[in-house]
Amino acid sequence: MFYQEAIEYIKNIERSGSDYGIERMRELLDLLGAPDRHLKFVHIAGTNGKGSVSAYLTSVLKEAGYKVGTYNSPSVFCYNERWLINGNPLSNEDVAKYLTAVRECIESEQILRNAFGISEFKPTAFEIETAVAMLAFFDKECDVCVLETGLGGRWDATNAIEDKVLSIITPICLDHCALLGNTLGEIASEKAAIIKDEVVTCNQPPEVMEQLKRPFALKDGKKEYRKANVVVCKEPKFLRGNLDGQVFSYDGKEYEISMLGKHQLVNAAIAICAVEELNKKHFDISENALKVGLKNTIWKARLQVVKNAKEEFNITIPQDKVLVFDGSHNPQGATTLANAIKDLFKNKRVHLVLGILKDKDVKGICTILAPLANRITCITPPSPRAMQKEELKCIVAPLCKGECSMQDDIKTAVQNALNGDCDVTILCGSLTLFSDLKSNE
Incomplete structure (x- = not known):
């Protein structure tokens, strides 16, 4: 497919609506050769701040010399922005190439199922876009991938990714209540389902923290449960700011960011804490890369x-x-x-x-x-x-x-x-x- 044909294809899929679950997503990835199993992931869920935290981490990791794939939604100014390599959107040619590969895989599976009278295989638009991310990040040989959930966590397509270096939960509030629940606890339970081992978060309401600390089931269907290691970032302290950015202190050190709003101090603090945890997992992110990466971060349409x-x-x-x-x-x-x-x-x-x-x-x-x-x-x-x-x-x-x-x-x-x-x-x-x-x- 050429780019415009690929865009029309995904728009037609979008018109079919969405249903949520990770089994079909996992099946699609496996049909594509399981590209995700060759990648490292930082997985981010939450109500507010997901995009900002992913932008901070992308910038910092890039500054540290890593090749970073970033997957987020919705796009702000152009469709291709949901897939970034070192902060740059995929080209039209790449988007067309990867969407074509996913489409051909789906259609081949549908033909096979029809021949054997098996139920239809119809991935949603978001599942297809998630598959494109995995193909692109594998093909571009990304060192680490930053994934933002689309909606919730438990049944979000991105949660089909099993091997995560780190999970992050940003501030949680009431949103998408019809799908996720009417209380903070219910919503937090859905988002906490992305946690596989360790989670970085900020100070959250008690009912949210209770869900983050609940034991989770180990993968592969084993009836074993384990409590996550919940790491809460320290409180940032605002020092000064203007329309060009703001300066704050975190754990006794000074940092500067270009993004506005006191809430961005919390988002930056989450990113700093995440970097500290990544360094414990054999990443090599210097203090200079952290400071420069934070300062250079721009996230469009957020103040x-x-x-x-x-x-x-x-x-x-x-x-x-x-x-x-x-x-x-x-x-x-x-x-x-x-x-x-x-x-x-x-x-x-x-x-x-x-x-x-x-x-x-x-x-x-x-x-x-x-x-x-x-x-x-x-x-x-x-x-x-x-x-x-x-x-x-x-x-x-x-x-x-x-x-x-x-x-x-x-x-x-x-x-x-x-x-x-x-x-x-x-x-x-x-x-x-x-x-x-x-x-x-």
């Missing part, structure tokens, strides 16, 4: 102050104006964004360009963010799960202290906001907003 909007999106940022992208999509993420607005943009006029998916806690997000805005423009995200801008406006208008309007086109909404009377424009509410912004260049 990102946009510097090159004209080149990337054909958006003009007037002098003395600031444009921020943030993909927070639950109340905890909205609280993080709200705190950043209070810390970084105190006494500044703020214009939110807001779009949210309807299966999120829309009212919770709006209650946190809308009162901080001087103006709000409601937009409809490019997703079948989107809340329509008219419905969103009905929710946010009573909460906003200024004018609340609607706009059909995301880029137009952002440019109009930048040209208006507010100092700061923030495009936020869903990660799906940003791919549309890029595609409408």
